Amino acid sequence: xxxxxPTTDRGRIRIVGFEDADSDRPGDANSNGDGDESPAATAGxxxxxxxxxxxxxxxxxxxxxxxxxxxxxxxxxxxxxxxQRFRRNxxxxxxxxxxxxxxxxxxxxxxxxxxxxxxxxxxQPVSLAPYDPAQPFVGPANAxxxxxxxxxxxxxxxxxxxxxxxxxRYTLTVGxxxxxxxxxxxxxxxxxxxxxxxWVDEIIMRLVDVLYAFPFLILAIxxxxxxxxxxxxLVVALVVTGWIGYARLLRxxxxxxxxxxxxxxxxxxGIPDRTxxxxxxxxxxxxxxxxxxxxxxxxxxxxxxxxxxxxLGLEADTAEWGAMLSRGRDSLxxxxxxxxxxxxxxxxxxxxxxxxxxDGVNDALDPHRDASDDRRRMR
Amino acid sequence: xSLGRYVLTRISVAVPVLLGVTALTFSFIHALPGDPIDAxxxxxxxxxxxxxSIRAEYHLDRPLWEQYLLWLRNVLVxxxxxxxxxxxxxxxxxxxxLPATLALGGAAxxxxxxxxxxxxxxAAVRRGGPADELSRLAALAGIATPNFWLGLxxxxxxGVRLGWVRVIPPDAPLASPAMAKFMLLPTITLGTASAAVxxxxxxxxxxxxxxxxxxxxxxxxxxxxxxxxLKHVLRNALLPxxxxxxxxxxxxIDGAVVVERIFSWPGMGRLLVRSILQRDYPVIQAGVxxxxxxxxxxxxxxxxxxxxLDPRIRY
Numbered sequence: 001x002x003x004x005x006p007t008t009d010r011g012r013i014r015i016v017g018f019e020d021a022d023s024d025r026p027g028d029a030n031s032n033g034d035g036d037e038s039p040a041a042t043a044g045x046x047x048x049x050x051x052x053x054x055x056x057x058x059x060x061x062x063x064x065x066x067x068x069x070x071x072x073x074x075x076x077x078x079x080x081x082x083x084q085r086f087r088r089n090x091x092x093x094x095x096x097x098x099x100x101x102x103x104x105x106x107x108x109x110x111x112x113x114x115x116x117x118x119x120x121x122x123x124q125p126v127s128l129a130p131y132d133p134a135q136p137f138v139g140p141a142n143a144x145x146x147x148x149x150x151x152x153x154x155x156x157x158x159x160x161x162x163x164x165x166x167x168x169r170y171t172l173t174v175g176x177x178x179x180x181x182x183x184x185x186x187x188x189x190x191x192x193x194x195x196x197x198x199w200v201d202e203i204i205m206r207l208v209d210v211l212y213a214f215p216f217l218i219l220a221i222x223x224x225x226x227x228x229x230x231x232x233x234l235v236v237a238l239v240v241t242g243w244i245g246y247a248r249l250l251r252x253x254x255x256x257x258x259x260x261x262x263x264x265x266x267x268x269x270g271i272p273d274r275t276x277x278x279x280x281x282x283x284x285x286x287x288x289x290x291x292x293x294x295x296x297x298x299x300x301x302x303x304x305x306x307x308x309x310x311x312l313g314l315e316a317d318t319a320e321w322g323a324m325l326s327r328g329r330d331s332l333x334x335x336x337x338x339x340x341x342x343x344x345x346x347x348x349x350x351x352x353x354x355x356x357x358x359d360g361v362n363d364a365l366d367p368h369r370d371a372s373d374d375r376r377r378m379r
Numbered sequence: 380x381s382l383g384r385y386v387l388t389r390i391s392v393a394v395p396v397l398l399g400v401t402a403l404t405f406s407f408i409h410a411l412p413g414d415p416i417d418a419x420x421x422x423x424x425x426x427x428x429x430x431x432s433i434r435a436e437y438h439l440d441r442p443l444w445e446q447y448l449l450w451l452r453n454v455l456v457x458x459x460x461x462x463x464x465x466x467x468x469x470x471x472x473x474x475x476x477l478p479a480t481l482a483l484g485g486a487a488x489x490x491x492x493x494x495x496x497x498x499x500x501x502a503a504v505r506r507g508g509p510a511d512e513l514s515r516l517a518a519l520a521g522i523a524t525p526n527f528w529l530g531l532x533x534x535x536x537x538g539v540r541l542g543w544v545r546v547i548p549p550d551a552p553l554a555s556p557a558m559a560k561f562m563l564l565p566t567i568t569l570g571t572a573s574a575a576v577x578x579x580x581x582x583x584x585x586x587x588x589x590x591x592x593x594x595x596x597x598x599x600x601x602x603x604x605x606x607x608x609l610k611h612v613l614r615n616a617l618l619p620x621x622x623x624x625x626x627x628x629x630x631x632i633d634g635a636v637v638v639e640r641i642f643s644w645p646g647m648g649r650l651l652v653r654s655i656l657q658r659d660y661p662v663i664q665a666g667v668x669x670x671x672x673x674x675x676x677x678x679x680x681x682x683x684x685x686x687x688l689d690p691r692i693r694y
Contacts, residue, residue: 210399213671215629217636218651222667225655226410302525306637309527310652325527329641332535333546340535344528352523 085364092360098353102346106168129162133319142336152338154324155331160338163319164346170320171350174231174304175297178238183293185239186246187286191277193247194254194285205251208244216241216303224312234313238300245296246289253285260284287365295358298351305347321347385686393679400671401454405447407667408660415439418660420463436460454668464659472650473665478553480639480646483565484631490570491627495577496620502578503585503616504608514578521575526634530568530641537564547643565642569634573627577620584616591615618689625678632670 086092105128112124131138137157138149145152151160193204211219223237257263258281266276307313308322315323321343331339408415419433434440437460438449453459459469502514538546544564549557588594589612597607636648643649647666654662 206395206399209396210403213396213400213675214667215633215670215674217633218667218670221636221651221655222407222663225660225663226407226412298523305525306527306633309525309637310640312652312655322525322527325531329531329534332531333539335539337535340528340531344525344532347525347528348520348523351525352519355519355523 082361082364086360089360089363091356092363095353095356095360098349099357102168102350102353103172105165106172109162109165109169129159129165131159131162133158133163133166134317135159142331142334142339144336145338151342152336154339155327160324160342163324164321164342167319167321167324167343167346168350170231170314170318171301171304171347174235174238175301175354178235178242178300178304179293179297181235181239182242182296183246183289186243187250187282187289189243190247190250190289191254191282191285194251195258195273195277195281201251204247208248211241211244212248216299217306220303220307221310221312224307229312229315231314234304234307237307238303241303242296242300245292249292250282250285250289253288254281257281257285290365291358291362294361295355298354298358301347301354302351382686386683389679389682393675397672397675400675401451401668402447404664404668404671405450407664409443411660418463418658422658423463459665460661462659462662464654464657464662469661469665472662473647473669476645476647476650477669479644480632480635480648482553483562483569483639483644483646484628484635486562486566487569487573487631487634488627490566491573491577494570494574496581496617498574499578499581499585500608500613502582503589506586511582514582518575518578521571524571526568526572527637527641529571530565530638533564533568534641548645561642565638565644568641569631569638572634573630576623576627576630580623581616581620584619585612588612588616618685621685621688622681624681625674628677629674632674 107124108126109129110133111122111127114121114123135158138159139153139157141153141155141157143149143153143157149159149161151164154160154163189204193201214222219241220237223240224233227233227236263276263280266280304313305320305322305325308318308320308324309326311323311326313322314320317323324343325340327339329340408418411418415437416430416434416439419437420430425433438446441449457470459473461467462469462472465472498514498517502511505511534546537543545561548561549555551557594607594612597611598604602611632648635644635646636651638644639646639648640652647669651663651666654660654666
């Protein structure tokens with residue numbers, strides 16, 4: 001137990017269910033915590049930094065229900081319960097399967113090699129893609145699908161099938177990295193704004209309001225115009241546009257969470273603000289942000305692809321799905337349908353799968369909220 | 380709070396945001412790598428005399444905040460100077476492109492409502508039935524389809540294969556039958572995702588309203604189900620759809636940037652993309668500012684309309 005022992009010099013408040021480190025089972029606090037004492041009891045228990053993640057999340061889940069009794073039963077953490085609910089959701093599991101398959105295909109599309117000065121270490125030797133995606137004229141230009149080239153070839157005679165497989169790498173990493181970094185910016189700022197209020201809140205939220213006045217794609221285009229093209233610049237553009245949504249959403253949740261008794265109790269016990277935010281406020285306010293972030297992977301991928309399509313994303317010859325479509329219009333007018341159709345289906349499938357998973361995450365984490373609040377899908 | 384006081388409060392919140400939007404747009408040219416003068420002359424080498432005159436015109440020798448105030452004064456009278464790339468007046472260029480985008484966006488928004496509202500009603504009333512499931516799948520597909528891809532596929536099928544529509548806009552004024560026919564595909568492309576969002580939003584707000592006590596009362600006094608739904612439930616359920624108009628506007632502008640490129644539509648979106656590729660920064664600045672300001676104003680308007688429609692909101 002990584003307990004920071006409270007000092008014995010100062011006056012301590014004795015709270016039922018808080019005194020004994022040995023009885024650190026989630027069920028305990030909940031059975032003790034009836035009536036008036038329950039918020040304080042659960043707060044006291046969650047207040048203690050514990051090494052065991054199970055016991056940390058358990059009481060917080062219990063704290064959400066008004067009576068303080070755990071709905072899940074003793075020993076079940078919130079995340080385990082959520083996973084159970086998620087697994088029963090067939091459409092969500094279908095979405096997850098699609099993403100998993102796409103991820104595997106992307107990883108094993110071409111060998112991954114790390115080369116330093118003179119050594120080349122092969123991390124992943126498998127090559128599912130029949131051709132090098134960047135190699136021109138492996139077949140005739142603009143050839144329709146055939147056995148040699150299942151998705152046909154593009155204007156430069158590059159194998160479309162290989163390009164679509166490898167393109168998954170860009171899409172998946174951009175989506176994942178951009179959303180994670182945006183969460184890393186938006187969550188702390190939103191929590192600080194909501195918890196402290198006052199001028200800190202004013203500054204952060206006015207900044208959010210100003211950025212919110214610009215549509216996602218316009219803001220991303222503006223950032224790309226300043227920074228230029230490239231993978232990390234694209235990620236920065238997507239983070240600039242992405243964090244505001246999380247900050248705003250989390251702030252709203254934190255505003256209500258900070259008024260709860262367990263936060264007051266934690267404050268009364270003299271726990272520093274940063275610990276309260278990290279251990280009590282954010283875990284209880286994060287649910288809608290998690291749902292939004294899941295759905296946002298889809299939005300981010302669509303925006304990245306749109307930028308690629310406009311010629312403002314990655315370099316034009318990159319095998320990224322959006323960029324592959326940017327020449328699609330010219331090929332299309334000449335009647336080469338396959339150049340457009342296959343990368344588009346790949347994007348469609350991925351975003352659809354993300355949306356299915358997002359709905360599933362929503363139902364699993366927050367069964368009482370209606371799944372179909374689609375406002376968040378637009379951001 | 381009276382309506383007047385509420386409107387004043389809302390405006391007082393919108394003004395600093397508008398100032399922030401202008402400040403951000405202003406700093407755009409200064410955030411570019413290199414001397415802002417390069418962006419303003421279009422990255423050509425110019426004679427020192429021209430450079431000096433442009434420096435004087437944009438007051439580049441003054442402190443930054445002074446430059447901002449002087450720029451803001453020009454912006455308020457819609458004076459954006461000339462494009463270094465085309466040599467045309469920026470405000471006039473943007474102004475000429477605006478109607479096309481407004482027409483396209485308006486048509487797409489109407490289409491979104493025309494599809495989304497009936498579908499949302501049916502999905503809510505037949506909740507859990509096959510119609511509901513079908514609408515859920517259609518909405519998911521609509522949200523997941525990249526609009527640029529949908530546009531390309533529609534263009535391929537109806538423009539190239541079937542030859543029913545032209546692949547580039549006809550050389551006709553905006554309000555003409557030929558243009559209206561051409562606008563059909565861009566409108567569908569742009570409106571699909573919005574229609575999906577409206578459907579899902581209306582469905583969930585209808586379902587929430589259907590449980591309300593007044594619905595039971597209306598049924599109990601013997602109103603026809605049709606009247607209950609259309610006259611009572613729908614009117615209340617439409618409020619959330621009104622609230623997202625600002626978001627929808629942002630969504631449609633994003634879409635227009637892409638869709639206009641596919642269909643060579645002579646609007647703002649295509650102008651923006653072209654300006655980025657040509658590094659025509661004054662035009663980008665004016666376009667982005669126009670977008671930002673209109674979204675802030677649209678949100679302000681929505682809040683006021685909402686307060687007029689629903690007195691409970693004026694707390």
